[in-house]
Amino acid sequence: MSLKERITEDMKAAMRAKEAARLLTIRGLLAAMKQKEVDERIELDDAAVIGIVDKLIKQRKDSIAQFGAAGRTDLVDKETAELQVLESYLPQRLSAEEITAAVAAIVAELGATGPGDMGKVMGAVKAKLAGKADMGQVSAAVKQALSR
CATH class of the missing domain: 1.10.1510.10 (Uncharacterised protein YqeY/AIM41, N-terminal domain)
Structure with a gap:
């Protein structure tokens, strides 16, 4: 259904x-x-x-x-x-650790290095995690991953 x-x-x-x-x-x-x-x-x-x-x-x-x-x-x-x-209509949400791991994998996959790549990374992350994670948490995880 x-x-x-x-x-x-x-x-x-x-x-x-x-x-x-x-x-x-x-x-x-x-x-x-x-x-x-x-x-x-x-x-x-x-x-x-x-x-x-x-x-x-x-x-x-x-x-x-x-x-x-x-x-x-x-x-x-x-x-x-x-x-x-x-x-109740959303699928099970990912935990903060799962979000961080997924973002780290996408950042490595794209070869993103700094804050200038935020848009590129967010586009890829949004496509992969749409509906599975809160985009506010995802954005924070992307900012953290790109600031390293």
Whole structure:
């Protein structure tokens, strides 16, 4: 079963169980997926769906930070619940050690030497680790590997 089919089935299950918050989050995800399909006239594969989920997760994290700074705990709780639903659609994330090892291997493979090669390395790392790792952690690992 593809990730897209799984999300659709989860939406149906949330409807049956009358889980309004979960249903709203899943519908938002499906709407973002449909929008991408319509805009680009493509059929989304699992990698593209993971990219959309990552984007929505980043938005939720930014919202949580903003609402937390404003003292809006009610909205922080709502965004946190949505974040948990969205994270359930991501594959298992790599640990910090695994990210560092993967970045080191790619840096060695490309022969990158300094901060000037950051873009080249990030492009290769992004292609290999998309959906498997938090890109913020990946970027920090690339900066650290290139500063040696």
